[in-house]
Amino acid sequence: MPGRYHPLIKYGVVLAMKLVVTADLHLSESEPERLEIFRWLLNQVIEENADGLLIGGDVFDSNHDFRVLKGEFLSTLKDLRTYFPIVTVPGNHDSGLTSRTFLGERTSILDDRNEKVTLSAEGQKVIITGRGYHPGENEEGNLRDVPEAPPTGTTSIFLTHGSLIDPEREYIFKGIDRQDEENEHLIFRRDFDDLNYDCVILGHWHGSSHFQGEKTDFLYPGSLLPTSKSELGEKFYWVLTLSDGGKFEFNRKPITADSSWYYRKESLFALPNYGKETPDRLHELLNEVPGDPRCYLIVEIRGFVSSKDELELKEKLDKVKNNFEGDFNDIQLDWNLVATEGFDEPLVSNFIKKIEELDKSDVNPGSFLSSNESRYLSIFRSLINDEFDEIKRRILEGSLQVFSDRLD
Numbered sequence: 001m002p003g004r005y006h007p008l009i010k011y012g013v014v015l016a017m018k019l020v021v022t023a024d025l026h027l028s029e030s031e032p033e034r035l036e037i038f039r040w041l042l043n044q045v046i047e048e049n050a051d052g053l054l055i056g057g058d059v060f061d062s063n064h065d066f067r068v069l070k071g072e073f074l075s076t077l078k079d080l081r082t083y084f085p086i087v088t089v090p091g092n093h094d095s096g097l098t099s100r101t102f103l104g105e106r107t108s109i110l111d112d113r114n115e116k117v118t119l120s121a122e123g124q125k126v127i128i129t130g131r132g133y134h135p136g137e138n139e140e141g142n143l144r145d146v147p148e149a150p151p152t153g154t155t156s157i158f159l160t161h162g163s164l165i166d167p168e169r170e171y172i173f174k175g176i177d178r179q180d181e182e183n184e185h186l187i188f189r190r191d192f193d194d195l196n197y198d199c200v201i202l203g204h205w206h207g208s209s210h211f212q213g214e215k216t217d218f219l220y221p222g223s224l225l226p227t228s229k230s231e232l233g234e235k236f237y238w239v240l241t242l243s244d245g246g247k248f249e250f251n252r253k254p255i256t257a258d259s260s261w262y263y264r265k266e267s268l269f270a271l272p273n274y275g276k277e278t279p280d281r282l283h284e285l286l287n288e289v290p291g292d293p294r295c296y297l298i299v300e301i302r303g304f305v306s307s308k309d310e311l312e313l314k315e316k317l318d319k320v321k322n323n324f325e326g327d328f329n330d331i332q333l334d335w336n337l338v339a340t341e342g343f344d345e346p347l348v349s350n351f352i353k354k355i356e357e358l359d360k361s362d363v364n365p366g367s368f369l370s371s372n373e374s375r376y377l378s379i380f381r382s383l384i385n386d387e388f389d390e391i392k393r394r395i396l397e398g399s400l401q402v403f404s405d406r407l408d
Contacts, residue, residue, distance in 0.1 A: 017124040017242040020045045023056030023161075023203030024223035026093065029068045031061075033259040035076065037224045040257035041237060042080050048239055051121035052084050056203025056221060057091030057133060057161030059103075066094050070103070077104045087117050090132030091161040091203055092185070097132075110159060124242050129197075130159040133204070134185045149196040155246045158195070161203040162187045164211075164218060192216050199240070199248055208236045210250050217248065224255055225262075229298065232263050261294045261329055269397045270303030270313065272340045272352055277393075279316040286320070291327030300334045304400060307339045355396050360388040 022041060027034050045053050059073075060066040077086075086107040090097040097103075099111045108117045110130025117128045127150050149156035162185035185204070192200060192215075199217045208222030221238045223231070235255040240248045266285055270278045282299070289297060299321075305313055314335070321331050363384055384391070 016244070017119070017121045017126065018048055018050040019052050019054055019119070019126070019240045019242075020048060020050045021054045021056075021201055021219065021221045021238040021240055022224060023201075023221045024058045024091070024206055024227075025055065026058055026061040026223065026225070026227060027069050027073065028061040028065050031225075034061075034225055035069065035072060036259045037255065037257045039076050039080065040260075041224065041255075042076070042082055044237065044253075045082070045084055046080070050084065050239065052119050053086045054128070054157070054159060054201055055086065055088035056159060056201050057089045058093045058203055059088055059091070059097070060094040062093055063096040066096065074104055077107075082106070085117070085119060087119075087128050087130070087159060089130040089159050089161055089203075092133040092135065095133060095135075124155070126155045126157060126242065128157045128159055133161040146195065148194070149198070153246070155242060155248075156197045156199070158192075158197040158200045160187060160200070161185065163204060164189060164200075164202055164220070166190070189213065189218070198246070206231050208238075208252065210238075210252075217250070219250065225260065229263055229265075232265050234262050234294075235260065256294075261296055263296050263298060264289070265298045265300065267300040267302060269401060270301060270305050270337060271393060271396050271400065272304045272306070278313060279320050282317055282320045283323075286324045286327075286331075291324075293327075293329055295328045297328045297331045298334055299331065300336060302336045302401075303397075304338050304340050307341055310337060310339070351399065352396065355392055355399075358392060360384050363388075 020041070025034060025038055027038060042053070060069065082104075083106065086104065087110065088097075088103075088107070089110050097109050097111075099109050099115060101109050103109065108115075110117065110128070111132050115130075117130075119126045119128065129147065129149075131146060146158070149158075164187045166189035187200075187202060192213075197216055199219065201219050201221065203220070205220050206223040206227065207220060209220050211218040219238065219240075222236055224235055224237070226235070236252045237255060239251045239253060241251070242248055266289060268278065268282055268285060285299070286297075301317065314333075317333060321333055325331055
């Protein structure tokens with residue numbers, strides 16, 4: 001039957017169990033491309049010959065979107081003949097989902113009932129326990145009512161939605177320093193020390209990262225599409241392959257659907273009296289960024305320019321941008337310029353003047369090299385002779401970056 005899942009057999013050997021993992025689909029009535037990319041992902045599960053799809057919560061962008069899109073969600077599963085199981089948990093956006101919610105005959109929603117789902121394939125077994133998003137839980141011990149993982153010898157996964165906290169190591173958040181929803185349903189790494197799960201899969205943070213603990217692997221698969229410009233970089237899904245020893249191998253794969261897209265951000269600093277160089281530097285920057293029709297490229301133009309030169313500079317940079325627009329989904333220039341007439345700080349004005357007046361004859365490398373470093377004298381002389389203007393520009397840029405940050 002076309003599209004139906006079949007285990008992959010190669011040279012007479014059945015391969016290991018495979019699971020496709022994602023999170024934070026945020027299916028929305030106002031963004032139909034999200035459902036298109038979910039449909040693409042279901043096809044990837046089939047092409048991977050995977051044995052199941054795990055979703056770390058926020059399947060829908062809101063409880064309203066769930067009610068509106070439920071029929072289309074079920075039709076998508078039916079149209080693609082998705083015979084593999086799907087396991088998810090309620091997120092903060094679709095907290096109305098419960099284990100009683102119907103999202104297909106092979107879809108399981110794990111809430112607070114400590115129910116388990118067992119996936120079996122290729123002679124292997126994985127037991128999945130889940131817990132949905134819990135607002136207001138922001139202390140260690142939130143998982144005190146979560147059952148321990150099954151006995152040693154059975155591979156186990158804990159599926160949840162929240163912010164992973166570990167003050168001792170570089171996981172996602174080292175501590176609680178926010179006053180927003182990231183302070184809700186905190187997942188403390190230490191709480192898993194005695195639970196003995198092989199893998200913890202989380203949604204809520206939209207980045208894509210895998211952290212190896214001493215006993216447990218922690219995986220944020222990330223979202224399929226960004227929800228804001230702060231989410232930078234390409235998006236991925238993950239394939240987990242179960243080895244003979246009961247451990248997972250983690251492989252990250254890019255989202256390449258036709259309707260997929262992502263943000264990338266670069267920056268360019270404009271210097272006083274260096275306006276003629278800035279278009280060339282933008283051209284150089286855009287040449288260095290790999291073209292990708294899925295990429296929304298944001299270039300922040302910061303720095304200093306006189307009011308009389310600002311319009312001319314913007315026109316020149318727009319012309320450079322237009323030459324590269326075919327290489328990207330879109331290029332956006334974000335302007336954050338400061339008028340040089342606004343320099344009422346004598347220290348800054350004098351500093352700029354002194355740097356610009358510098359001549360290579362003013363610099364004697366021998367004056368800052370010790371006797372045992374004299375072998376570098378010729379290198380420094382050639383560097384100053386060949387690159388002096390670039391060195392001045394970089395000194396100015398670095399210094400004025402600091403000044404500009406103070407003005408923000």
